Amino acid sequence: MVLMRRDYWRELNPLRETINNIFDELVSRRLPIFQGWGEWKPSIDLIDKGVQYVIRADLPGYSPENMRIQVQENSVIIGGEVQEEKDLKDGEFQVKERSFGSFSRTIPLPTQIKPEEARATFKNGVLEIILPKVEVPKGRILEIETD
Structure with missing residues (x-):
């Protein structure tokens, strides 16, 4: 009787090749799930106040000068966009953690709004956008006519 040793590593080759192929596809195709990683986006609140939304x-x-808001x-x-401080006249950085650069964030809304009536304010680092909702036509109850 001959005993054969199983080669577990060889048996795992198809699994290893499958995993390698998955990673190769992810890297080569740049799937959407990886787009935007590492980008800074501001934290927001979206509040429904009945007749309007507040963001x-x-x-x-x-500052308001380096922000843009597009309402649809x-x-x-x-x-x-915030520019990096490049000219440091008094000293040198020991720690540098503050972020700089640009961002863009799209916020979908549950219902339609009136872009022409939207307004924005900026105070203490908080941007507030008021978005009046489109008035939804109310239905009516029909009377049934009989002869």
Whole structure:
């Protein structure tokens, strides 16, 4: 009787090749699930106040001059940019953690709004956008006519 030793590593080759192929596809195709990783986006609150939506976005370090807001019937796009401090006259950085660069964030809205009536304010690093909703036509109850 001859005993044969099983080669477990050889048996795992098809699994290893499958996993390698998956990773190769992810890297070569740049699937959407990996797009945008590492991008900074502001934290927001979307509040439904009945006749209007209110968006509050935390934008520390930004000023109204370096922000842009695009309002559409069913979404809002907030974008902005902060420049890096390059000229440091008194000393040198020991720690540098503050972020800089640009961002863009699209916020979909559950119902349509009136873009022409939207307004925005900025105070203490918080952007607030007021978005009046489109008035939904109310139906009516029909009376049934009889002869």
